Amino acid sequence: MSYDEVEIEDMEWSEELQAFTYPCPCGDLFQITKEELCLGEEIARCPSCSLFITVVYNPEDFAADPTPDPNSRKKPSPVAVA
Amino acid sequence: MEIAEEAVEMAAAEEEEEEEEEVYAWSWGAGTDGQLGTGTLEDQHLPQVLPHLPTAVSSVACGGAHAVALTGDGKVLTWGRGTHGQLGHGKFQSCCRPKPVKFLESLTISYISAGWNHSGFVTDMGCLFMCGDGSFGQLGNGDNQSHDSPFKVLFFASQRVKQVACGMRHSLALVTGSSGDVIYGFGSGRHGQIGKHLSGGQRSLNLPTAVQGFDDHKIVSMHANGDHSAALSASGQLYIWGRRFSGDVDNHIPQLAPLSLRISQVALGWNHALVMADGFVYMLGGSRHGLLAETQKVNLVEHRLPKLASCTTSNGSLLTLERVPCLDEKVVSIAAGAEHSALVTEKGSVMTWGWGEHGQLGLGDTSDQTCPQKVKLDCNGSFLSTQSVVYCGSGFTIVTKSTE
Numbered sequence: 001m002s003y004d005e006v007e008i009e010d011m012e013w014s015e016e017l018q019a020f021t022y023p024c025p026c027g028d029l030f031q032i033t034k035e036e037l038c039l040g041e042e043i044a045r046c047p048s049c050s051l052f053i054t055v056v057y058n059p060e061d062f063a064a065d066p067t068p069d070p071n072s073r074k075k076p077s078p079v080a081v082a
Numbered sequence: 083m084e085i086a087e088e089a090v091e092m093a094a095a096e097e098e099e100e101e102e103e104e105v106y107a108w109s110w111g112a113g114t115d116g117q118l119g120t121g122t123l124e125d126q127h128l129p130q131v132l133p134h135l136p137t138a139v140s141s142v143a144c145g146g147a148h149a150v151a152l153t154g155d156g157k158v159l160t161w162g163r164g165t166h167g168q169l170g171h172g173k174f175q176s177c178c179r180p181k182p183v184k185f186l187e188s189l190t191i192s193y194i195s196a197g198w199n200h201s202g203f204v205t206d207m208g209c210l211f212m213c214g215d216g217s218f219g220q221l222g223n224g225d226n227q228s229h230d231s232p233f234k235v236l237f238f239a240s241q242r243v244k245q246v247a248c249g250m251r252h253s254l255a256l257v258t259g260s261s262g263d264v265i266y267g268f269g270s271g272r273h274g275q276i277g278k279h280l281s282g283g284q285r286s287l288n289l290p291t292a293v294q295g296f297d298d299h300k301i302v303s304m305h306a307n308g309d310h311s312a313a314l315s316a317s318g319q320l321y322i323w324g325r326r327f328s329g330d331v332d333n334h335i336p337q338l339a340p341l342s343l344r345i346s347q348v349a350l351g352w353n354h355a356l357v358m359a360d361g362f363v364y365m366l367g368g369s370r371h372g373l374l375a376e377t378q379k380v381n382l383v384e385h386r387l388p389k390l391a392s393c394t395t396s397n398g399s400l401l402t403l404e405r406v407p408c409l410d411e412k413v414v415s416i417a418a419g420a421e422h423s424a425l426v427t428e429k430g431s432v433m434t435w436g437w438g439e440h441g442q443l444g445l446g447d448t449s450d451q452t453c454p455q456k457v458k459l460d461c462n463g464s465f466l467s468t469q470s471v472v473y474c475g476s477g478f479t480i481v482t483k484s485t486e
Contacts, residue, residue, distance in 0.1 A: 025420030027147035
């Protein structure tokens with residue numbers, strides 16, 4: 001079961017990890033790459049534990065623009081798993 | 083110079099290790115960033131002796147993956163993840179053993195707090211110092227820069243700060259003035275956690291703003307964890323604001339929890355809160371790991387928060403309250419990590435429950451527990467006094483023993 005639902009606006013871009021990140025309760029970070037978002041992936045995983053979150057975003061924003069700015073995004077809408 | 087100092091410190095540390103010293107602190111749980119302070123980066127499923135701490139630690143604050151310890155004479159040591167400057171050592175580097183914060187050495191610190199990646203320190207003169215991640219404005223200095231050394235928050239230059247509380251991406255400061263107590267919030271406000279309704283595209287505030295909505299109560303403590311905030315009034319009443327605990331609306335106006343309890347202690351997790359009243363512990367909210375077993379929910383009492391006169395939110399929030407079971411003894415202190423909980427009983431037993439994947443329950447495995455379980459602390463033969471205090475970081479736990 002997904003630990004939480006997090007809007008992409010609440011995630012932080014990490015240059016080091018080249019991924020959008022969000023704090024995991026274990027102390028590490030949930031991570032999802034732009035490439036995964038482009039492919040419609042909505043699960044961000046923590047490398048240190050079994051938890052994962054569902055990322056809420058508009059897939060069109062990532063399909064259209066390879067280097068999107070999450071802060072300029074309009075209303076996100078939940079997407080179903082393809 | 084610094085290398086020489088470190089060498090001296092290490093030599094002193096080794097000397098200490100050789101002596102058969104009484105143990106004053108233990109740590110366990112997630113260790114990947116050095117947050118256990120034991121020099122290792124491994125998760126630990128059983129209590130480990132936390133060496134290199136002065137005997138007179140008066141309190142510890144645990145954050146996402148770092149910890150801050152305050153000594154009886156007002157000095158501060160930090161360890162764990164330091165990648166955002168949260169250790170205050172003057173560099174963006176982690177440190178796997180307790181190390182004094184040199185910058186604060188000339189000051190007497192009276193209160194500390196640790197957030198996800200930032201730290202706060204209050205001096206005996208009522209000045210607030212902050213360091214660490216500032217990207218959400220949670221350092222309160224008007225910009226969104228991170229700082230690797232503590233700096234004075236000038237907003238409070240003419241005020242007397244009493245306490246600081248650091249959450250995931252926000253901070254609270256309790257200020258005492260002639261007209262009573264005021265809580266200020268700053269940092270991320272997306273879920274109402276800084277007590278201010280943010281309009282338009284605003285996501286955070288990098289300068290403190292007063293939280294409105296308290297009925298003129300004297301505030302004895304305030305708390306921040308995850309995207310939640312809470313304050314405890316002198317009359318034992320709990321106010322909560324920020325992100326919903328389960329399925330309800332976020333509130334930027336403090337909501338008075340209508341519990342018929344005189345609350346003496348509060349601890350916040352990411353999805354639950356613990357309150358202590360008359361030696362009993364109750365859990366609020368929690369739909370995830372912090373929650374007790376489904377089968378024990380028979381005792382669950384539901385309380386509907388009344389709409390406050392000043393409240394502009396459309397619907398009252400639903401809160402669930404549950405008394406923590408399996409306790410034979412009265413409880414003297416409580417703590418909450420992101421998804422685990424801990425308490426100390428009047429006879430000095432340390433008990434834990436909740437999420438255990440990283441060993442943060444200290445029970446020797448990675449199982450979750452729905453009922454408080456006793457942690458076995460090896461005290462080198464000495465009797466564990468009732469002054470033990472437990473502290474929880476996101477995925478780790480620390481216990482200190484008072485020497486008094």
